[in-house]
Amino acid sequence: YRKGDKATAYQAYINGINGHFSFINRSYSGVKGALNLYNTSPISSAAISNYLKGANVKQNETDLKLSDIMLQKYIAMWGWxxxxxxxxxxxxxxxxxxxxxxxxxxxxxxxxxxxxxxxxxxxxxxxxxxxxxxxxxxxxxxxxxxxxxxxxxxxxxxxxxxxxxx
Structure with missing residues (x-):
């Protein structure tokens, strides 16, 4: 983003949001115990899709600002x-x-x-x-x-x- 390559920045932004959903939906039951450590009720594909289409996620590279990137990073980092x-x-x-x-x-x-x-x-x-x-x-x-x-x-x-x- 700061280099001016908004297309790559936007793709990284979307990949980061999706990566966070994958992280919190991941089952760790094989690692320790029989429970998901982070999310016992995984977020559905429909809910993820609705979030990605919602007001908190920029829909194109033209509208993407540093504050949008940092907001999603803040959300992803919350708790750990x-x-x-x-x-x-x-x-x-x-x-x-x-x-x-x-x-x-x-x-x-x-x-x-x-x-x-x-x-x-x-x-x-x-x-x-x-x-x-x-x-x-x-x-x-x-x-x-x-x-x-x-x-x-x-x-x-x-x-x-x-x-x-x-």
């Missing part, structure tokens, strides 16, 4: 991919707009207001170091990287400071 979802949110600074549009990448996402005052009203980009191991065994390094400061968790990660082509 929350760390990857948080990476994506931070990569797009929670509320970046898509290049050439007025749409935010995560259209309906809003940061809470007010943000925590010790964060200087900034969103969190990293988890603070663990209070036992790092503070006990690696204190000098925590000082060196600034991890002892109150707002350390608001410092952006390397992947959120890169210029991401849209």
């Amino acid at each position: 991919g929350f760390v990857e979802t948080w990476v994506d949110l931070r990569k797009y600074h929670y509320q970046d707009t898509e290049s050439g549009t007025t749409d935010t990448v995560y259209r309906t996402f809003n940061l809470p207001a007010p943000l925590y005052s010790l964060n200087n009203n900034l969103p969190v980009y990293r988890v603070r170091p663990h209070f036992t191991s790092e503070y006990t065994y690696n204190y000098t390094e925590l000082q060196r990287v600034g991890a002892l400061k109150n707002d350390y968790q608001t410092k952006e990660m390397w992947f959120s400071t890169l210029t991401v082509p849209q």
Whole structure:
């Protein structure tokens, strides 16, 4: 998508949605126990077809936007991919707009207001170091990287400071 190859991006978008349905419908009973681990009531082909034709799925490459791709990725990752979802949110600074549009990448996402005052009203980009191991065994390094400061968790990660082509 970001390379400008919308035809390939659209096919990957549709393949990703279908792949997610296959994932949640897959039976894992042969691996562990006698139950499907993720979905005891598989989604029917008709329901999948209706979803693919619905308003939440773009019907052609011309209308496809980054926010549509990220919405479907968010849906697919819900429940087991929350760390990857948080990476994506931070990569797009929670509320970046898509290049050439007025749409935010995560259209309906809003940061809470007010943000925590010790964060200087900034969103969190990293988890603070663990209070036992790092503070006990690696204190000098925590000082060196600034991890002892109150707002350390608001410092952006390397992947959120890169210029991401849209």
